[in-house]
Amino acid sequence: xxxxxxxxxxxxxxxxxxxxxxxxxxxxxxxxxxxxxxxxxxxxxxxxxxxxxxxxxxxxxxxxxxxxxxxxxxxxxxxxxxxxxxxxxxxxxxxxxxxxxxxxxxxxxxxxxxxxxxxxxxxxxxxxxxxxxxxxxxxxxxxxxxxxxxxxxxxxxxxxxxxxxxxxxxxxxxxxxxxxxxxxxxxxxxxxx
Ligand code: HEM
Numbered sequence: 001x002x003x004x005x006x007x008x009x010x011x012x013x014x015x016x017x018x019x020x021x022x023x024x025x026x027x028x029x030x031x032x033x034x035x036x037x038x039x040x041x042x043x044x045x046x047x048x049x050x051x052x053x054x055x056x057x058x059x060x061x062x063x064x065x066x067x068x069x070x071x072x073x074x075x076x077x078x079x080x081x082x083x084x085x086x087x088x089x090x091x092x093x094x095x096x097x098x099x100x101x102x103x104x105x106x107x108x109x110x111x112x113x114x115x116x117x118x119x120x121x122x123x124x125x126x127x128x129x130x131x132x133x134x135x136x137x138x139x140x141x142x143x144x145x146x147x148x149x150x151x152x153x154x155x156x157x158x159x160x161x162x163x164x165x166x167x168x169x170x171x172x173x174x175x176x177x178x179x180x181x182x183x184x185x186x187x188x189x190x191x192x193x
Pocket of ligand 1: 060101113133140171182
């Protein structure tokens with residue numbers, strides 16, 4: 001007899017990973033074909049869009065660490081039983097991290113795009129910028145996978161932690177390849193400029 005339960009179980013994660021990969025690819029293609037512009041962006045009162053993204057992405061970095069701690073707590077990996085409010089808090093901070101990530105990703109895509117090879121001014125694109133752009137596109141795909149994993153009723157138990165771990169890792173790299181460089185090069189952005 002064929003084990004249909006196992007097959008049904010794998011259908012959701014495999015579909016989610018396939019759709020996530022297509023979404024990441026489409027975001028990358030958009031980043032290549034779209035003409036970068038500052039129209040339709042906001043600085044939220046900071047001197048530049050880059051400065052604004054650095055501040056918002058620092059918040060994302062903190063939220064991402066909070067998400068990791070919350071997830072480990074709920075999975076019983078911290079050695080202390082998680083109180084019931086941890087689940088609610090994890091959902092709220094997770095939703096905020098996703099919204100802020102999409103907000104920053106939009107600003108990167110719209111005002112800079114996916115930089116490959118050389119910039120319009122002829123300068124070579126740094127490895128950091130290239131890796132950051134690719135990982136940024138993957139973040140959008142991983143958000144699709146993570147949201148599916150949270151909603152999926154008929155998926156194997158590994159799907160949610162794997163989807164969460166993937167999104168966590170990609171966000172860490174996206175933040176490290178942008179915020180850390182910006183602050184190291186220009187210091188913490190001030191509203192005064
Ligand atoms: C949608 C895909 C994304 C693309 C194509 C992209 C692309 C870029 C590019 C080309 C830059 C300029 C790099 C340079 O200085 O030469 C940049 C800057 C930045 N990005 Fe992204 N990004 C994406 C997603 C994200 C995400 C998800 C985050 C945060 C989690 C983020 C945070 C930042 C920050 C803080 C900066 C300013 C500091 C810097 O210049 O590196 N980006 N992005």
